[in-house]
Amino acid sequence: MSIQKxxxxxxxxxxxxxxxxxxxxxxxxxxxxxFPGAHCVSDGKWATFYKNGEEVWACNAMYAAAHFDFTAVSRAGASTAN
Known part of the structure; x- marks a missing residue:
């Protein structure tokens, strides 16, 4: 029997x-x-990734949750200049 996450x-x-x-x-x-990391903004349905103020990639929020690790950052501390 396999257990699915x-x-x-x-x-x-x-x-x-x-x-x-x-x-x-x-x-x-x-x-x-x-890689190695990027700022991500999620609206709960779509996740958009930014580096140096430029969008580098986007995917649905389910795919993002399954394939990336996330650390929450405050909106004030969030910068697309990463």
Whole structure:
């Protein structure tokens, strides 16, 4: 019998995101664009990743929660200049 982990979508907020290791770097999956870390803004349905003030990748909040680690940051402390 296998136990499946239930994953909830990434909640609304600002985060510092890092890809789970090891992460696939082949293909347009966004993991390499986010590595080693990026600012992430989630509206609870969609997650957008930023580096140096530029959007580098986006995905749905469920995929983000399953494939990245997140640390919440305050909106005042959140910067897209990462």
């Amino acid at each position: 239930t994953i909830a979508p990434l909640p609304r907020g600002h985060y510092w995101a890092t890809p789970h290791a090891p992460f696939p770097v082949d293909g347009p999956n966004g993991h390499d664009e986010v």
